[in-house]
Amino acid sequence: MENLLQRLAPNVMDKLPELAGSCGQTLVMLLISGLISFVFGLVFGVLLTVTRRGGILQNLPVFTVLDKAVNVFRSVPFIILLFALIPVTRAVAGTAIGTRGAILPLIFGTVPFFSRQIESALSELPDGLIRAAQSMGVGPMGIITRVYLRECIPGIVRASTITFVSLVGLTAMAGAVGGGGLGDFAIRYGYQRNQMDVTYASVIILLLLVSVIQALGGLIIKKTTR
Amino acid sequence: MIELKNVSKTFSTPSGSVEAVRGVSLRIQAGEIFGIIGLSGAGKSTLVQCMNLLQRPDAGSVIVGGCDLTAVSPRELREKRRGIGMIFQHFNLMASRTVLQNVMFPLRGSGMTRQQQRTRAFELLQLVGLPDKADAYPSQLSGGQKQRVAIARALAPNPRVLLCDEATSALDPQTTRSILQLLRDLGRRLGLTIVVITHEMAVVKEICGRVAVMQSGRIVEQGDVYAVFSHPREDITRELVGAAVHLRQIDELVHAGSAAVTPGPGQLLLRLTYSADNVSEALISTASRRFGVDLSIVFGSIELVQGAPVGGLVILAGGERARLEQAVRFLISKNVGVEVVLDGKSFAKAGA
Numbered sequence: 001m002e003n004l005l006q007r008l009a010p011n012v013m014d015k016l017p018e019l020a021g022s023c024g025q026t027l028v029m030l031l032i033s034g035l036i037s038f039v040f041g042l043v044f045g046v047l048l049t050v051t052r053r054g055g056i057l058q059n060l061p062v063f064t065v066l067d068k069a070v071n072v073f074r075s076v077p078f079i080i081l082l083f084a085l086i087p088v089t090r091a092v093a094g095t096a097i098g099t100r101g102a103i104l105p106l107i108f109g110t111v112p113f114f115s116r117q118i119e120s121a122l123s124e125l126p127d128g129l130i131r132a133a134q135s136m137g138v139g140p141m142g143i144i145t146r147v148y149l150r151e152c153i154p155g156i157v158r159a160s161t162i163t164f165v166s167l168v169g170l171t172a173m174a175g176a177v178g179g180g181g182l183g184d185f186a187i188r189y190g191y192q193r194n195q196m197d198v199t200y201a202s203v204i205i206l207l208l209l210v211s212v213i214q215a216l217g218g219l220i221i222k223k224t225t226r
Numbered sequence: 227m228i229e230l231k232n233v234s235k236t237f238s239t240p241s242g243s244v245e246a247v248r249g250v251s252l253r254i255q256a257g258e259i260f261g262i263i264g265l266s267g268a269g270k271s272t273l274v275q276c277m278n279l280l281q282r283p284d285a286g287s288v289i290v291g292g293c294d295l296t297a298v299s300p301r302e303l304r305e306k307r308r309g310i311g312m313i314f315q316h317f318n319l320m321a322s323r324t325v326l327q328n329v330m331f332p333l334r335g336s337g338m339t340r341q342q343q344r345t346r347a348f349e350l351l352q353l354v355g356l357p358d359k360a361d362a363y364p365s366q367l368s369g370g371q372k373q374r375v376a377i378a379r380a381l382a383p384n385p386r387v388l389l390c391d392e393a394t395s396a397l398d399p400q401t402t403r404s405i406l407q408l409l410r411d412l413g414r415r416l417g418l419t420i421v422v423i424t425h426e427m428a429v430v431k432e433i434c435g436r437v438a439v440m441q442s443g444r445i446v447e448q449g450d451v452y453a454v455f456s457h458p459r460e461d462i463t464r465e466l467v468g469a470a471v472h473l474r475q476i477d478e479l480v481h482a483g484s485a486a487v488t489p490g491p492g493q494l495l496l497r498l499t500y501s502a503d504n505v506s507e508a509l510i511s512t513a514s515r516r517f518g519v520d521l522s523i524v525f526g527s528i529e530l531v532q533g534a535p536v537g538g539l540v541i542l543a544g545g546e547r548a549r550l551e552q553a554v555r556f557l558i559s560k561n562v563g564v565e566v567v568l569d570g571k572s573f574a575k576a577g578a
Contacts, residue, residue, distance in 0.1 A: 132318035132376075135278055136332035136383070137307035139300075146334075151322050226321050226363040 009197035011189060018185065023205060025099050025180035029171045033106035034164055040111045041163070042156070044070070045118025046144055056130060056140050066115075073112040079173050081109055086177075102171070102179030109170050114163040121155030122148050154225045161217030165210050172206075182206055227256040227387060227419040228277055233286035235272050246272040247283070248443040256386075259413055259420040261430035261451065263466055264440035273440065274391050274423045278310045279303060291386060308332065311380030315392035317372040319364040319379070325351065326360040329378045336383060350378035354408060370401035377408065381416070388413070390422045394429055406432045427466045431455065431531050439463045455536045476525055476540045480567055487524060489542055489570030494550060499538035499563035500528065509560055510541070517553040519545035540567070 006013050044066060050056050051063040076084065082105045086096040089104040125148060133147045149156070172183020182202045190199030235247040246269040254260045264270045275281040276288055279295050288295045295306060319328050329347035338346065351357045354374040364372055373393060380388060390409065394402040410433045413420045422434060430437045430451055438448035441462045447454060458464045476497065479487045489495045514521045521541050528537035543550055557564050 126316070126318070128314055128316050128318040129320065131275075131280055132312070132314060133331075134280055135307060135310070135312035135389075136379075137304040138332075139304055142335075146331075147320070151320055153322065224322065226365055 009201055011193075011195035011198050012201045015189070015198075019201070022180060022182045022185035022202075025184075026168075026171050026182045026209075028099055029102055029106060029174060029179065029181055030164070030167060033103045033110060033171075034167055036103075037107050037110040037114055037163070037167070038160060040107070041114030041118055042149075044111065044115035045122060045159075046148065048115060048119040049122040049148065050140070050144065056134075056143055070112040070115055073108060074116070078105070078109045078170050079176060081105055082173060082177055097178040099174070099179050099181070101177050102174035102181075105177070106167065106170055106174065110163060110167050113166065114159065117159035117163055118156060121152050121159045124155055125151055154221045157217055157220045157224065161213060161221075164213050164217075168206060168210055168213070227291060228252070228254040228421065229289040230273075230276070231287045231289070233273070233276050233283045233288060235269075235276060235281055235283050237272075245443050247276065249286070250440075250443070250445055251286075252438060252445065252448075254419060254421060256419050257413075257417055258436060259410065259422060259434050261422045261424065261434035261437035262440055262445075263424055263427060263430050263437060265425060265462070265466075268440040269443040270423045270425075270440045271391055274389050274421060277387075277389055277421065278307050278312060280312075308336070308383040309385045310387045310389060311383070311385040312389040312391065313373065313376045313380050313393045315395045317364070317369075317376045317396075319372055319375055321364055324361050324363055325356065325367070325375050328364065328375055329382055331379060332383050346382060347378070350382055351375075353381070353412065354378045368401075369397050370405060373397065373401075373405050374408065377405075377412070381412070385418070387419045387421070390420065390424075392423055392425070395424065395426070399428075402429065403432065409433060427455075431529070435532075439466065450532075452532045452534055452536070455531045456534075476567065487540070487542075487568070489568050490544065491570050492547065493542050493544040493570035494554075494566055495524070495540065495568040495570075496543055496554070497538060497540050497563075497565040497567050498557060499565070500535060509557060509562060510539075513553045513556055517545070517549045517556065519543055519549050519553050521553075538563070544570075 012019060048063065048066055048070070051059040051066070053060065053063075055063075073081070082102075085105045085108055089096040089101050092104055093100050095101050129147055129151060130143060133143050138146065171179070171181050172186075174181050175184025175187055182205055186199050186202035189195045190202065230250055230252040233247055233250045234245070237244045237246055248269075250273060262270045262273060272281055276283050277290065279288065283296065287297070290306065290310060293306060295303060298306065320331065323331065326344065326347050329350050330343045333343040333346060336343075348357065348360065351360055354377050356371060356374050356378070359367065359371065359375070364375065367375065376393075377388075388409070393409075394405050397405060406429060409420060409422075412418060420433075422429060424430060434451050436449060437451045437454050438445045439454065439460065439462060440446070441460070446460045447458070447463050454463060455467055458467045476487060480495070487495055510521050510523070513519065521543050523539055523541050525540040526538070528535050528539075530536075543553065545553075554564050
């Protein structure tokens with residue numbers, strides 16, 4: 001077995017510890033920026049929903065600012081965002097390089113996308129449910145937590161799955177600021193040194209990662225859809 | 227129990243502003259079942275949503291149980307809303323919650339323990355006849371069952387008022403009837419004040435004591451359901467009542483030139499409208515015998531509204547013209563409304 005792998009992927013077998021390290025970096029970036037993005041995206045998605053015209057906490061200034069900010073950040077390509085944010089990253093994280101330096105840009109790259117996804121998931125909720133809750137004397141906070149977030153769980157999970165998968169794609173660019181990770185590993189060895197087996201190995205691992213995320217999301221959606 | 231004073235509500239839409247409710251004043255007594263009927267777009271849904279301030283009126287006041295809802299703080303308003311239940315055309319149940327959890331929904335924050343909430347919700351499911359569906363999800367229920375759950379949910383906080391916004395419009399006639407019966411029962415048993423919004427006169431006829439007719443944002447007619455049914459004053463009311471009493475269908479037949487309603491030479495096509503007390507008398511056979519005329523019934527529709535008959539007959543009357551006129555006069559003297567729909571002599575429309 002080891003012989004076979006040695007023959008098929010000599011370059012990969014050479015750097016197993018580095019491969020494992022890259023996997024670790026990718027996971028760290030995914031988990032930390034994913035978790036933080038989830039919270040912010042949820043908050044902004046809810047704000048976009050409730051402050052819009054006709055929303056339960058209509059507030060057009062807040063809505064407009066948020067809406068425009070989301071558009072601006074969504075229109076900047078991530079690789080540029082990565083460099084453009086260097087001063088902010090340095091101020092917040094203390095450094096702009098390495099895995100630590102990649103997390104803030106990853107959050108900036110993910111939150112706007114996720115906010116839109118959440119906004120669209122929440123907009124699926126029939127208006128009647130909001131009216132029914134209001135007629136029962138439920139306040140705005142109650143409507144957000146007990147109606148919007150609770151009733152839209154399948155939609156929120158779907159949005160999270162899509163966002164998480166696209167976040168996997170973004171982490172591959174983190175190498176540009178020395179963030180490491182599987183993408184960086186593949187570029188440095190697979191592309192720059194033409195070690196194709198490294199590229200394929202990275203692709204297979206990323207594929208597995210995405211499949212697990214997708215399967216997990218699908219499972220939760222199935223369990224929560226009534 | 228509910229008093230609206232000069233309530234107005236205007237919506238601004240991209241295509242201009244729509245005055246949904248224009249200066250409506252209304253008093254609904256405690257314990258009564260009050261109907262508000264109108265065609266779609268008449269503003270009745272907006273009006274009922276003004277009663278718990280789901281729609282805040284632009285002008286006027288909404289007084290429920292002695293409290294002016296337009297004057298209280300948002301927090302107090304939410305508290306007051308717990309005393310005003312509401313059910314909807316599309317039920318608006320929470321799909322992710324079981325039937326029991328749906329009924330428990332409004333009880334959160336009411337000071338009850340979770341166990342008390344469960345007990346209360348079970349009681350209500352028993353009241354609406356669905357105790358065995360407690361653990362089902364709304365998607366597993368039929369329309370009628372969903373509305374029963376919605377009623378249980380609306381009644382969970384023990385409100386004094388129940389607003390029904392087209393609550394039976396998405397249901398078939400049989401289910402509608404059973405839901406209306408349930409509402410009537412519950413209203414009586416719990417001493418509820420019920421407001422029923424509908425476009426179907428049949429619904430009003432079934433359960434309401436009093437009714438208001440709405441058109442273009444105004445209440446054009448209101449009163450006892452029987453009075454409104456038997457003596458509609460406004461065209462819109464006649465139209466709505468006609469839909470329930472079917473007598474107007476004859477106009478369509480006449481218009482289409484149907485042979486069944488075309489009087490022969492010398493015959494008259496008459497529409498007789500009955501009210502309260504004269505249906506039990508053998509008016510047709512008496513008239514026929516006494517004046518020697520042939521009266522044949524083409525079509526009839528008599529319904530009971532609050533236990534008294536409303537409706538009438540369409541008949542073809544044949545015989546000597548002088549005797550026919552005597553017979554018509556006799557019927558009029560017996561308080562029967564008589565209208566000549568077609569005259570076989572001239573084929574011209576005439577009124578009597």
